[in-house]
Amino acid sequence: MEMTGAQLLVRLLEAQGVDTIAGIPGGAALPLYDALASAGTIRHVLARHEQGAGFIAQGIARASGKAAVCMSSSGPGATNLVTAIADAKLDSIPLVCITGQVPLPMIGTDAFQEVDTYGLSIPVTKHNYLVRDAEALPQVIDDAFRIAQSGRPGPVWVDIPKDVQLQRIRVGALPAPSSLDTPPEVDGEALLRAAQMINSAERPILYLGGGVIASGASHLAVTLAEQAGLPTTMTLMALGAMPIDHPLSVGMLGMHGARYTNYVLQESDLLICVGARFDDRAIGKASEFCPDAKIIHIDIDASEIHKIRFAHVGIQGDVAAVLERLLPHVQVQLRKKWLSRVSGLRAAHPLQMPALDDPRSHYGLVSAVAACLDDDAIITTDVGQHQMWVAQAYPFRRPRQWLTSGGLGTMGFGLPAAIGAALAEPKRKVVCFSGDGSLQMNIQEMATAADEGVDVKIILMNNQSLGLVHQQQDMFYGKRIFAADYKRQTDFVRIAEGFGLAAVDLDRSAHPRALLAEAISSKGPTLIHCSIDVNQKVFPMVPPGAANIEMIGG
Amino acid sequence: MGESTSADLQAQKKAVLELAVRNHPGVMTHVCGLFARRAFNVEGILCMPVGDGGESRIWLLVHDDERLSQMTLQAEKLEDVLSVRRHGADHAVFERLEAFFQ
Ligand SMILES: Cc1ncc(C[n+]2csc(CCOP(=O)(O)OP(=O)(O)O)c2C)c(N)n1
Numbered sequence: 070m071e072m073t074g075a076q077l078l079v080r081l082l083e084a085q086g087v088d089t090i091a092g093i094p095g096g097a098a099l100p101l102y103d104a105l106a107s108a109g110t111i112r113h114v115l116a117r118h119e120q121g122a123g124f125i126a127q128g129i130a131r132a133s134g135k136a137a138v139c140m141s142s143s144g145p146g147a148t149n150l151v152t153a154i155a156d157a158k159l160d161s162i163p164l165v166c167i168t169g170q171v172p173l174p175m176i177g178t179d180a181f182q183e184v185d186t187y188g189l190s191i192p193v194t195k196h197n198y199l200v201r202d203a204e205a206l207p208q209v210i211d212d213a214f215r216i217a218q219s220g221r222p223g224p225v226w227v228d229i230p231k232d233v234q235l236q237r238i239r240v241g242a243l244p245a246p247s248s249l250d251t252p253p254e255v256d257g258e259a260l261l262r263a264a265q266m267i268n269s270a271e272r273p274i275l276y277l278g279g280g281v282i283a284s285g286a287s288h289l290a291v292t293l294a295e296q297a298g299l300p301t302t303m304t305l306m307a308l309g310a311m312p313i314d315h316p317l318s319v320g321m322l323g324m325h326g327a328r329y330t331n332y333v334l335q336e337s338d339l340l341i342c343v344g345a346r347f348d349d350r351a352i353g354k355a356s357e358f359c360p361d362a363k364i365i366h367i368d369i370d371a372s373e374i375h376k377i378r379f380a381h382v383g384i385q386g387d388v389a390a391v392l393e394r395l396l397p398h399v400q401v402q403l404r405k406k407w408l409s410r411v412s413g414l415r416a417a418h419p420l421q422m423p424a425l426d427d428p429r430s431h432y433g434l435v436s437a438v439a440a441c442l443d444d445d446a447i448i449t450t451d452v453g454q455h456q457m458w459v460a461q462a463y464p465f466r467r468p469r470q471w472l473t474s475g476g477l478g479t480m481g482f483g484l485p486a487a488i489g490a491a492l493a494e495p496k497r498k499v500v501c502f503s504g505d506g507s508l509q510m511n512i513q514e515m516a517t518a519a520d521e522g523v524d525v526k527i528i529l530m531n532n533q534s535l536g537l538v539h540q541q542q543d544m545f546y547g548k549r550i551f552a553a554d555y556k557r558q559t560d561f562v563r564i565a566e567g568f569g570l571a572a573v574d575l576d577r578s579a580h581p582r583a584l585l586a587e588a589i590s591s592k593g594p595t596l597i598h599c600s601i602d603v604n605q606k607v608f609p610m611v612p613p614g615a616a617n618i619e620m621i622g623g
Numbered sequence: 624m625g626e627s628t629s630a631d632l633q634a635q636k637k638a639v640l641e642l643a644v645r646n647h648p649g650v651m652t653h654v655c656g657l658f659a660r661r662a663f664n665v666e667g668i669l670c671m672p673v674g675d676g677g678e679s680r681i682w683l684l685v686h687d688d689e690r691l692s693q694m695t696l697q698a699e700k701l702e703d704v705l706s707v708r709r710h711g712a713d714h715a716v717f718e719r720l721e722a723f724f725q
Contacts, residue, residue: 187649191656196702199649216702372696 070241074203075104075234078167081210083110085246087138089492091116091125091485095142097182098169100234114492114521117513119146121485123153124511126164128489131472132447132497134285136163136217137489143170144182147228148189152479154224155193159476160306161283163222165213166194172232173201186228195223203236211247219250221370222283252369252387255394263341263365263382264398267297270339272407274359275299276322279306279475280344280368286389287468290343291315293392298404299341300411302330304351305460306475307344312466319411320420323351324611325457328418331609331617333411334359342366344388347377348476353617367391421608421623422462428581431455431530431605435462437582438500438528441589444470446498447490451483451507454536457607459502481510484527488514491523498589500526505559506535512564518594519569526589527570527596529561532603540606544621545613554603565596575599637666637712638687640695645703646672646679653701654681663694667717678705682716 072080078101082090091114094102105113116122119141129137141150147168157164171180187199196216198209206229213225267273275294281287287310294301294317301311302322311318319330331353334340340362345351352358355377366373366380367388374383384391424430428437435458448463449472450456456473465471472490474482487501508529518525532539539553565572573588575581576599588597609623644650651670658665667684685691691709698707 188652191653192660197649212702370700372693372700376693 071237071239073100073104073234074206074229074236074238075100076108077203077206077238077240078210078229078234079104079108079111080240080243081207082138083108084243085210085214086135087111089114089129090138090140091122091129091489092140093119093122093142093146095146095169095182097143097171097231098141098146100231101140101167101169101229114488114517116485116517118511119149120153120481121511121514121517123150123164123166124156124482124485125489125492125514125517126166127153127157127162127482128449128472128486128491129493130157130162130164130489131486132469132490132493134283134469136165136214136222137493138165138167140167141169142182143168143186144184147184147186151189151193152477154190154226156474156477156479156482157224158193158195160474161222161279162224163217164224165217166190166224166226168226168228169234170199170228170230173230174232176230186226190226190228193224194226197226198228200227200229200233203233203238207243211244215247215249220252221280252390253385255386255391256384257394259382259384260391260395261398263384264395266339266363266365266382267299267341268400268402272337272410273297273299273339273341274334274337274362275301276304276340276342276345277301277307277310278304278343278345280388281307281310282468284344284369284388285468286344286392287311289389289392289396293396293399296396296401297399298402298408300333300408302326302334304345304348304475305473308460309465309468309470313464314466319415321460323353323617325461325607325609326617327420327461328609328620328623329414331611331620332414332418335618336410337362340364342368342380343392344368346373352377353611353619354615357616420461428585429575429599431458431601432462434528434530434599434601435459435502437585438502438589439463441586442498442500446470446500447472447487447494449473449483449487449490449499449501451501451503451510452478452480452537453504453507454532454540454605454607455502455504455530457537458530461607480507483507484511484518484525485514487525487527488518488521488523491525492521495524498524498526500528500589502528502530504536505529505531505533505555505561508561515565515568515570515594515596522593524592525594527565527594529596529598530601531561531598532601532605533558534603536601536603537607539603543604544606544610561596561598570594570596572596572598636687638685638691639710639712639714639716640683640685640698641708641710642681642683642698643705644679644681645705646676647703650679650703651681653703654698657697657701658683658685658694661690661694661697663690667720669716669720684712684717687712
């Protein structure tokens with residue numbers, strides 16, 4: 070059959086099972102859009118900014134665990150995507166990003182809307198392509214999806230010049246998509262040494278990272294913890310891997326972890342790190358983290374093992390496969406002594422959540438929202454104080470319940486990611502906690518939410534400030550608050566209504582809890598506004614560069 | 624790629640890396656960019672296609688410091704890098720080139 074490169078691309082995406090693409094068209098992508106239109110098989114979600122499209126795709130990928138697709142034109146369309154793609158790289162999220170490019174003969178001539186997309190995308194992707202011939206598309210698209218989803222997932226960028234999109238080629242039957250790369254063989258000897266270390270440890274800790282979620286290994290991690298009696302801490306990316314109210318959970322570690330969590334880690338003699346990467350926000354000063362612990366490090370990415378801390382046993386492999394093979398060698402232990410020490414530390418230094426009963430306070434609002442939802446709901450956040458309050462106070466109980474920008478910490482993530490999650494999981498309620506700073510980074514996507522009618526609730530914790538910046542200036546820069554507070558009050562309720570959302574204001578309600586419950590249970594996109602005291606802090610806090618046990622507050 | 628600025632740097636232990644890569648435009652940028660991005664000095668670089676031109680070989684002269692094994696692992700992760708071998712600084716490839724740099 071004869072077809073254009075663009076038509077072939079659509080066929081290839083269909084074959085990959087892609088049912089939704091988020092994007093924005095433009096000159097160099099018009100043949101692609103025309104092919105999407107005439108095929109009519111893939112839902113296109115028209116974002117209002119390409120960064121929004123990138124984060125919508127991320128929301129789809131994070132909620133579903135499968136690669137999602139975003140699309141844009143050349144030049145500014147491509148540069149606008151960069152932040153969302155970089156964010157996916159740092160959090161190991163599988164994406165396939167497709168951009169139009171100026172025709173091949175014009176590349177290198179500073180043509181209209183030409184940028185070096187290939188060069189720009191190298192440092193922010195797992196891999197990238199500039200397609201020079203439509204004949205290469207079947208291989209490139211197959212590789213792109215395979216690479217994005219194999220091993221440690223990540224974004225793959227495919228740049229397609231307009232003449233390649235229009236190139237007519239003969240296409241036979243399309244081959245079925247390749248299966249994912251086989252993960253590396255697990256080193257059985259290292260596995261036995263790891264089991265022996267776990268069996269003989271006195272104060273072991275299980276330290277779970279985002280790799281546990283990516284690998285679908287949460288249930289295995291919980292089984293390991295239960296079998297060996299392991300107190301279990303989670304990184305920001307792993308929240309939900311073990312239910313937060315599981316007796317063995319010691320919550321999130323690191324910069325804004327509870328005091329007891331960081332103290333427990335300090336006393337451990339064995340750290341079993343599974344799918345985590347010793348990120349500085351999680352471990353504080355690396356040399357002083359778990360000073361007395363031997364380390365077992367399990368990760369699919371060999372370059373993570375020994376990268377920050379030497380591992381006494383390093384096991385490269387898919388986390389689920391490794392845990393499955395490890396479990397039979399791990400003895401059942403009650404570990405009464407260590408677990409009672411952990412309970413003692415928890416009782417002495419619990420997470421402090423002041424004003425938890427007031428639904429118009431920072432922790433209280435998070436808790437009041439949680440009370441309106443069950444574990445099926447998906448929670449996204451933006452970046453700032455509100456993100457940390459949600460991480461600390463929301464009862465996460467299942468993997469992929471929690472979507473947040475961890476590695477890049479990108480303000481503007483929350484709303485578009487929530488839209489993507491709602492598109493991928495239309496039966497679930499999706500709630501986005503945001504701050505007034507972050508919301509304004511991708512506020513235009515309210516229009517997309519209204520277009521698509523997604524059931525997304527934005528909880529706007531409005532402190533009229535870049536709260537986390539305000540907090541750092543207050544604490545570490547002599548209270549010199551500069552360029553953090555907003556001078557004018559913005560009327561977010563009217564803005565949301567202008568975009569076609571329903572909107573409620575808890576500030577003006579005599580019964581905020583009831584209003585909140587009603588707004589959350591309604592269908593469709595809604596803004597729920599609540600003012601938050603700008604002087605509230607995220608506590609405890611490990612000062613940047615300090616050891617985790619040097620916490621302030623809380 | 625980064626220049627060595629001090630005499631100490633010159634005196635540091637060196638190593639030679641031999642990379643087998645898929646030969647296509649862009650692979651040099653991937654490899655050089657990786658080292659530059661991680662602020663790892665590359666002293667010398669040599670790249671030629673091998674065989675029928677489907678593959679190339681890249682030789683890198685680098686400092687043998689404690690980060691080299693991490694760099695090697697990162698290079699191995701690049702999709703177009705097929706293998707990475709590490710040799711001592713006395714490998715002939717750069718020594719024979721010295722005549723061209725007199
Ligand atoms: C795109 C981007 N720019 C700047 C920052 C730095 N930054 C981190 S938190 C923050 C303030 C966030 O303010 P807001 O969204 O209102 O949340 P709050 O801290 O007030 O809850 C800033 C500016 C960032 N993380 N991302």
